[in-house]
Amino acid sequence: MRAIQIDRFGTPDVLGIVDAPEPEPGAGEVLIRTVATSINPVDDKTREGAIGEGTPPLPMILGWDLAGIVVDGGDSGLRAGERVIAMSHQLGSGRGTWADLVALPARAVAAAPRSMSLVEAAALPLPGLTAWQTLDWLAVKAGERLLIAGAAGAVGGLALQIARARGAKVDALVSRDAQVAFARDRGADLVTTDRRALEGHAYDAVFDTFGAFVTEAVVDGGRYASIATQAGPVPDLASRGVRTTVNQVREDGAGLHELTKLVDSGSLQVRVHSTFSLQEIQAAHARFLQGGLAGKITVVF
Ligand SMILES: NC(=O)c1ccc[n+]([C@@H]2O[C@H](COP(=O)([O-])OP(=O)(O)OC[C@H]3O[C@@H](n4cnc5c(N)ncnc54)[C@H](OP(=O)(O)O)[C@@H]3O)[C@@H](O)[C@H]2O)c1
Known part of the structure; x- marks a missing residue:
């Protein structure tokens, strides 16, 4: 073969x-x-x-x-x-x-x-499972505020749609103007290329796909997950009661089944x-x- x-x-x-x-x-x-x-x-x-x-x-x-x-x-x-x-x-x-x-x-x-x-x-499969499993770790609930850094990337773009399907309110940090319309179309409220435009201490959870480490954006007691292994660990935010992780994707047929359902219901492109x-x-x-x-x-x- x-x-x-x-x-x-x-x-x-x-x-x-x-x-x-x-x-x-x-x-x-x-x-x-x-x-x-x-x-x-x-x-x-x-x-x-x-x-x-x-x-x-x-x-x-x-x-x-x-x-x-x-x-x-x-x-x-x-x-x-x-x-x-x-x-x-x-x-x-x-x-x-x-x-x-x-x-x-x-x-x-x-x-x-x-x-x-x-x-x-x-x-x-890989970007979808990374998005799905990291959102599970972040335990984002309906009505909560989520920030996705890199929301127009492969993982970020799927995470944005899955989080919206779970009822979260999502804001997006993207790298270039050309990505703004994509993130808006997929349901993000605020979409910005400028991290200084992000509200401080405002997000229940942050999903960081490129090692942005926008730690000032998460609320005290919130959750912060990075998938950017090569960028190293998320700074220690224990003094603010923020849980942090660098999540690693796992083989997961059950997760793929959930992604398939979202695609076939029209919630995930x-x-x-x-x-x-x-x-x-x-x-x-x-x-x-x-x-x-x-x-x-x-x-x-
Ligand atoms: N831990 C794990 O299990 C796991 C699983 C999957 C992926 N990953 C890692 O996660 C990262 C993302 O994967 P991916 O497949 O989603 O990659 P991707 O499609 O390249 O997405 C990354 C996104 O982040 C954006 N970005 C990069 N630097 C930025 C900056 N300074 N400001 C704003 N946006 C920025 C990129 O914009 P541009 O297109 O303009 O560069 C792109 O939209 C990779 O490093 C990958 O190796 C880890």
């Missing part, structure tokens, strides 16, 4: 298509034929060798996101031919999704949304910036590196 593998770290030209052995699904696993995947910042950092400790050994197949068709559902209840989505914790397990066939634990897999193509659905073929994987990474994206880059098998 085809797989995107690296045998050294570096620029996108280290990405190559190899002929890899087909995986044998073990007990409790589902075998999936990949239709599409997407590029996440972690794939880029892994390819560069920027992750450091905890990186799987070389050579490695990359990729976390997957949308595809079940080949063998094992005892999962998923039937052959069913459309599914999944997220594989590639750094933890070494199991990359950028391959024609992928075997994953059934608990990491869910039925794909019916209302979108598998190419669009491939942009959902996924943005695809552009789509590349597997043969164009180097160009796809090069485009990702340029930045300035409005939506995800997906890759079709």
